[in-house]
Amino acid sequence: MRWLVVPLALWPWTVSAQSCDAHAQGNDRQTETESTAEGQPAPEAGAWIRTGLVLSYAPPPPPPVIDEQTVAMQMCEGCASGTIRHAPAAAMRQVLPDTQWSENLRRLASASAVAEDFDTARNFILEAQSLAESDLQLQVLQNLEIETALQFERHDIAGALFDEYGAPSSLPGPLLSDRLFWSAYLDFNAKSAATWHSDIRPRLDRAFEADPSSYQVRVWRVIAWLRANMWRQHTNCADAVREFSDLVLTTTAEAVCPLMLGHLSHTLERTFEMRAEKPPETDLEAWHSLGEALLATLSNNSALRDRLISNLQQAAPPALCADRMVSALVDLRESLK
């Protein structure tokens, strides 16, 4: 269990008392540069430095690969302001318009949640569907039926139900998001990176657009990025590292809870059946280590982060982009000091 506990670093609660407004911080920085650089060219254009009689041109520093401001803001906000719910269905996340459910429907839906064999549970839902009073209620119950099949690991039935109900864009966003997620979840065993790239990722992106508060979709976008070997789509390592770190930071936005970061890390470990303990030997291991290092940074676990950085430094034979990951992580570490 220790490797599960390690990422759950203690969160310094003292930090949460500070204000974490990214825009305010950004604006401060903006006004500073404006006031100091008055009458001079914009910072993006570099700067002229006079040394004695020699005037030399200093090119602008390249933008950081990992978005330092977002990392700092998320670390500062922590778990306090998070509105993210980790429930597996839209109704439980309470992101649907209010509807009044009759006691009879509630009893049937509760009974299906209590039952421990699939046929009994599904019969309750079918009975409730026949009594549904509005389209929204019917759609919620249809989603519940798919979810129940998945909870009992009846993937054949869940697939058939998805084919029957489909994912029409007329559905409310959160319900659509769940259905798209489940359809992607059913394709979990897809082996080829091309399927993940051209088929599963677009569905997850649509699901994320439909309901950005769904945590499971966020987690699966990270999984799909790795499964699709997305780093091969980039010729430039810096771009690949930037895209992946942005994706991880989107996943943790408003949800930097130490325990949830641990669950996320654990989910990645179970999915790829690897632990970032030794120097990575494959590309996938290196990218997994980068993800873990970002999570360790967010949870303020500097010991784990430093170990992951040194593991990446020793990557042998050098995994693609490992040196770029190391420099990006070191830059991030310096910026947070």
Place this chain on the structure above:
Amino acid sequence: MKRETDDFASIDMAVAFFSAVLILFVFIQFNFTDRPPQEPVASVGQTVPSVTAIAPSWQTVPRRSGVAILDRERLVVLDMSQVSFGVADRGASSQGAAGWMTWSKSGLASTPPNAFLLEIYTALSTPPAAWVKDEVVLDGDAPCLPDLRPSLIVFATATDTELSPALVFAERCGIDARFEFLDSETDADTITTPLRVGLSPAAYRRERIFR
């Protein structure tokens, strides 16, 4: 002559002092060398060193769990499908004096339909026969029953209950067991504290994860 012996004595003292300091350094040097890491010992509370006490609790799609009661050396597995008939139909919610249940919707009117709180009143040692699916005697070689759910919520009294046999059984049979502890005054043979099974949006807020 006297002065000479005095000088010798002070030199002797100085040499003795420095060698004492040297010897001290040698000991300190030995103390600084790395020791082999100590094997962790099972604590008083944990007599079985390596079983998973807290199952990984967040999954993108959670698995449906079953409910069981840990009564001394016995695991009484409830048949929640039978219990669910009592949830759907108020008339079927009682098993006479042996056990009954109350269902209530959880929270406000706008909460999802499957948010609920179910309170099952029964004596822990003798639940109504209709609600019992299996009984496992935890004596070390209890067979793994095929119809157990892969995750179980196990109700146990807070006192006088040995968890290790149940943990070992769950580990051996590949079951995630999550323990819920009842009030310490709960008596195994009379109906006192209800078993609470519930699901509500609040269970998923922040870091609280239901099953």
